[in-house]
Amino acid sequence: MKQERGRRAGRGRSAVPPEKAGARQERKERTRQALLDAGLELVAEHGFAGLSLRQITREVGIVPTAFYRHFRDLDELGLKLVAESFGTLRQMLRAARRDITDYGQVIDQSVEILEQYVSQRRTHFQFIARERSSGVMVIRQAIRWELRLFVSELALDLSRFPVLSEWPAEDLQALAELIVNSMVVTAEGLLDAGSERDRQDIVESAKKQLRMIVVGVANWRT
């Protein structure tokens, strides 16, 4: 009951099946990515703190010591995961910029894009949500830093809306922060929603909340 080892792993003898095998560099890159993927998967289950080097390598199908050929330690892998996850987040932001055409429906469309990305790239969002306030300091700090950057990027986007073009920077920043925070919490909700019904409720609630904020913005002064 305790082990359930070899769930995947270990079908030949080498890591990440040789399969027509590319150059040595490509092979290395492939197991490196496999380590990242396995790490992401396991973090989603037990959190980064409950992650072990041996577990990851077991999942990938290589011997524990081979891990060091790719990362100095778990923290280094964790930081790569942070970068990777925020790549997804930025990709979502770009999609929003691109796909939102009707400005009368910014809210609905934004939340729907979020919902779509959360379900499609689940583990990345789970990683950020989970470790954003976790006990592992380096990871937490990296995420908070990236999140601040992300807020600033959104603030810049917001400044292009006519209503907001005259707003002072700090008000814009606060607004962007409020929006990002709401989106993060919404994502967290979606991530462990039990049923389609739950997800629907969360989406509706998020839209309502964004609408309240927008109404607030429309009547804001100073």
Add this chain to the structure above:
Amino acid sequence: MKQERGRRAGRGRSAVPPEKAGARQERKERTRQALLDAGLELVAEHGFAGLSLRQITREVGIVPTAFYRHFRDLDELGLKLVAESFGTLRQMLRAARRDITDYGQVIDQSVEILEQYVSQRRTHFQFIARERSSGVMVIRQAIRWELRLFVSELALDLSRFPVLSEWPAEDLQALAELIVNSMVVTAEGLLDAGSERDRQDIVESAKKQLRMIVVGVANWRT
């Protein structure tokens, strides 16, 4: 470097110094509370997932196996910490109801009460913030459940405001959710703010955000 054991602990031979010693029941209760306190302290440092039974008992100054006299396992202790922490949260809500007299300053006073509680009962807030989306399922679920309850309580409070008395339940719920989420995130920010300056900025930003929400509420319809 690794051990630093005996930081507190083990000055006589028995747990939680005898000190004029009360009845057996009282003594038990005292070491039980000491276990909870040590647990809370250690969670603040490494998160619940990075918590070990032996570490806690070492901190308290009793032998590992004695732990079982008080809790079946770490999860049970964790659930007690959830209850304890939400006790503090409810106490804060009551304080807000009691101390907020001038309705023109609900926002400023609310945020200030939050700031005060966060710094006074740091570990409780840290526990909730950390484990709210942690990898340890039982704890996470317990916190989310309590948080939902807390949101409902706030929604009830909100319904007593004249402006909100006519709002449909679901709008109230969404509003309460938005407010609680913002407060949670604000608390998280305060918890790992480096300087007094940072704290000030966070407080200002939180007030601004609440004001936006309130303006939104004032102009809301349907």
Add this chain to the structure above:
DNA sequence: GCTTTGGGTGTACAGACGTTCACTGAACTG
């Protein structure tokens, strides 16, 4: 005063962990 109760002790064990080291053998280099 004698018995029972029950926190706390001490030893012991097996399993998981991170990390070391010397190694192998296929892919690269010249």
Add this chain to the structure above:
DNA sequence: CAGTTCAGTGAACGTCTGTACACCCAAAGC
């Protein structure tokens, strides 16, 4: 073709973990 590089191997280590078990002895109950 000979030589080098290097991702992956496998055994061994010391440490930490949770938990089982038999024991101890002061307080509680009669």
